Amino acid sequence: xxxxxVLNRKTKVYLESLGENWLKxxxxxxxFRINGRTVYCIRSExxxxxxxxxxxxxxxxxxxxxxxxxxxSQVAEMQSISARVRLGDSQNGTLFVDGLDGLxxxxxxxxDASFFGDTQQLQxxxxxxxxxxxxxxxxxxxxxxxxxxxxxxxxxxxxxxxxIVTLQSLFHSQGLFTLVSSxxxxxxxSAYPDNSLxxxxxxxxxxxxxxxxxSTIFNETDFEKIENLLFLPLHVKDPFQASFVxxxxxxxxxxxxxxxxxQLIGEQISAQFEYVQxxxxxLNKAKLQAEADMARNVQMQLLPTTPPSIAGLDxxxxxxxxxxxxxxxxVFMPDAPLPQFVLGDVSGKGMPAALLMTMLRSxxxxxxxxxxxxxxxxxxxxxxxSRSMYGDFTAVEMFATAIVAAFDIETRExxxxxxxxxxxxxxxxxxxPEILPANGPAMGVVDMDVAGQNSLxxxxxxxxxxxxxxxxxxxxxxxxxxGYDRLLDLVSSIRHYSAMEIAIxxxxxxxxxxxxxxxxDDQTLIVTKGVDHESK
Amino acid sequence: MIGTASKLELxxxxxxxxxxxxxxxxxxxxxxxxxxxxxxxxxxDMTQVTFIDSAGLSALVVGIKKAREHGGTLHLxxxxxxxxIIFELSWLDKAFPIFITEEExxxxxxx
Numbered sequence: 001x002x003x004x005x006v007l008n009r010k011t012k013v014y015l016e017s018l019g020e021n022w023l024k025x026x027x028x029x030x031x032f033r034i035n036g037r038t039v040y041c042i043r044s045e046x047x048x049x050x051x052x053x054x055x056x057x058x059x060x061x062x063x064x065x066x067x068x069x070x071x072x073s074q075v076a077e078m079q080s081i082s083a084r085v086r087l088g089d090s091q092n093g094t095l096f097v098d099g100l101d102g103l104x105x106x107x108x109x110x111x112d113a114s115f116f117g118d119t120q121q122l123q124x125x126x127x128x129x130x131x132x133x134x135x136x137x138x139x140x141x142x143x144x145x146x147x148x149x150x151x152x153x154x155x156x157x158x159x160x161x162x163x164i165v166t167l168q169s170l171f172h173s174q175g176l177f178t179l180v181s182s183x184x185x186x187x188x189x190s191a192y193p194d195n196s197l198x199x200x201x202x203x204x205x206x207x208x209x210x211x212x213x214x215s216t217i218f219n220e221t222d223f224e225k226i227e228n229l230l231f232l233p234l235h236v237k238d239p240f241q242a243s244f245v246x247x248x249x250x251x252x253x254x255x256x257x258x259x260x261x262x263q264l265i266g267e268q269i270s271a272q273f274e275y276v277q278x279x280x281x282x283l284n285k286a287k288l289q290a291e292a293d294m295a296r297n298v299q300m301q302l303l304p305t306t307p308p309s310i311a312g313l314d315x316x317x318x319x320x321x322x323x324x325x326x327x328x329x330x331v332f333m334p335d336a337p338l339p340q341f342v343l344g345d346v347s348g349k350g351m352p353a354a355l356l357m358t359m360l361r362s363x364x365x366x367x368x369x370x371x372x373x374x375x376x377x378x379x380x381x382x383x384x385x386s387r388s389m390y391g392d393f394t395a396v397e398m399f400a401t402a403i404v405a406a407f408d409i410e411t412r413e414x415x416x417x418x419x420x421x422x423x424x425x426x427x428x429x430x431x432x433p434e435i436l437p438a439n440g441p442a443m444g445v446v447d448m449d450v451a452g453q454n455s456l457x458x459x460x461x462x463x464x465x466x467x468x469x470x471x472x473x474x475x476x477x478x479x480x481x482x483g484y485d486r487l488l489d490l491v492s493s494i495r496h497y498s499a500m501e502i503a504i505x506x507x508x509x510x511x512x513x514x515x516x517x518x519x520x521d522d523q524t525l526i527v528t529k530g531v532d533h534e535s536k
Numbered sequence: 537m538i539g540t541a542s543k544l545e546l547x548x549x550x551x552x553x554x555x556x557x558x559x560x561x562x563x564x565x566x567x568x569x570x571x572x573x574x575x576x577x578x579x580x581d582m583t584q585v586t587f588i589d590s591a592g593l594s595a596l597v598v599g600i601k602k603a604r605e606h607g608g609t610l611h612l613x614x615x616x617x618x619x620x621i622i623f624e625l626s627w628l629d630k631a632f633p634i635f636i637t638e639e640e641x642x643x644x645x646x647x
Contacts, residue, residue, distance in 0.1 A: 345590065347590045397559065398594060442631075
């Protein structure tokens with residue numbers, strides 16, 4: 001309260017009532033001085049009449065005059081009493097009465113002074129508390145605005161920007177620096193409202209400070225442009241790190257309540273940042289999922305649900321994708337010189353496998369268009385496709401197993417080149433099913449034309465099934481693998497069904513075995529069953 | 537290091553969970569040996585491997601291709617029957633030099 005004393009309305013009313021009582025008691029005047037300066041005075045009618053006759057220049061003076069200096073210095077000859085008013089601090093107040101004296105009046109004036117002093121003290125306390133309340137209310141309003149602002153933003157950068165203005169006004173600071181870093185890298189420093197407070201040394205000091213975990217006040221600094229600052233680290237999720245630095249408080253040094261307020265806000269902002277980060281993560285995940293779904297749709301579009309009709313064969317093909325896109329594929333090349341079909345499995349999962357799968361599928365189609373040597377049909381196609389893809393397989397460190405088969409209806413000969421693919425099952429109508437081993441290495445393993453060729457005769461009711469390891473490497477709840485033996489037993493038991501029925505039975509058996517356990521492999525198959533030429 | 541070869545011991549189910557780390561190890565090892573002017577010969581102990589899937593095979597394929605690029609090769613030994621069948625069915629028993637014992641596999645590296 002070390003400020004100029006101001007006569008406010010309530011004090012004036014109080015002094016008026018005191019003064020009127022003194023005038024009634026016969027006083028000429030009553031007043032109040034602060035540090036020798038008269039700030040309030042009231043005079044009696046009779047006194048004014050007396051002075052009016054004395055001095056015409058002072059015609060019609062006001063009944064009350066306020067803030068006049070030494071107007072009553074002429075009262076040296078008059079009776080007069082005064083009493084000290086305790087106002088606290090260094091203020092020196094005096095109540096005075098002219099035209100009266102004596103012990104009784106002095107005691108009464110002392111009492112007035114004492115009451116007046118107490119009243120003033122109480123008034124001052126009330127004012128202080130009110131000011132604090134107003135300040136707190138302002139802060140609360142700002143905090144509310146802050147939380148509203150934060151709620152509106154679901155991305156980090158706009159959230160950050162919107163916070164700056166609100167925070168600066170809340171802390172009455174000349175400037176605000178923000179530091180944001182990611183993954184332990186050096187933070188990016190931004191300054192608001194402009195860069196005028198920044199220089200190289202300050203940036204270095206800020207970057208060092210950015211590592212601190214506790215909010216701190218510095219009311220003295222080594223920097224010319226910076227008198228004081230408040231450092232506020234935010235607790236955000238890894239790998240991000242963010243902090244605010246409020247610079248040069250406009251109304252004096254930073255104090256503990258500023259720090260507490262900053263911490264409170266820091267917690268709120270941190271929580272919102274985490275929320276925003278979480279929201280972003282979910283959003284990204286949803287985007288990825290949408291992209292994966294789209295990729296899977298594309299993949300499914302590439303796999304014909306109805307295979308072309310090939311004379312002498314009952315054909316069925318299907319691919320049941322795992323949770324993500326994969327590298328399984330099949331493709332039919334029904335035209336000249338002989339109808340052919342390919343089933344393949346690119347190693348690995350996800351987008352890389354799917355991309356490579358589409359390339360491989362195309363390279364088989366191209367190879368089938370240009371190779372017409374019936375003696376060597378499937379090895380030529382396999383070698384061509386292999387050769388064109390070898391570099392790509394090596395570059396991305398992947399490989400693929402695939403089988404290409406060709407069927408000649410005239411001889412009922414089915415010839416095939418199997419580049420490392422398994423399982424391929426052959427089941428003659430009168431025999432038991434067996435696994436046919438590969439006759440060449442997987443594609444992308446060796447850079448040579450090494451495709452082999454085997455052939456068999458596919459008479460009516462003979463079965464030739466190609467599937468992917470999704471039909472073998474299936475695990476049940478006990479950790480047992482389905483395996484080749486169960487697969488062969490199954491085929492044996494369903495061999496009299498049509499191609500489509502066999503496929504359905506195989507999917508069902510796998511489903512039943514896994515007991516709903518999610519599988520991470522695609523399940524893809526081509527079931528081929530010999531039928532009479534005429535009946536198909 | 538056994539003689540002039542680096543040895544890798546694999547265990548249990550050699551599938552996607554192990555394959556990635558193995559692939560990285562193989563590539564780094566080959567480059568390290570090659571950097572030291574040593575033939576990049578790698579010996580893989582399969583005796584403890586109970587199952588291998590295409591991801592595991594893929595890691596070994598990358599390993600043998602890398603080793604051959606740097607003048608070496610990759611030898612496997614001690615395949616359990618289930619694993620041997622997978623190699624045979626996928627023709628990889630012909631792409632990889634496969635041995636019964638560690639001694640045979642080591643001796644077979646060209647000096």
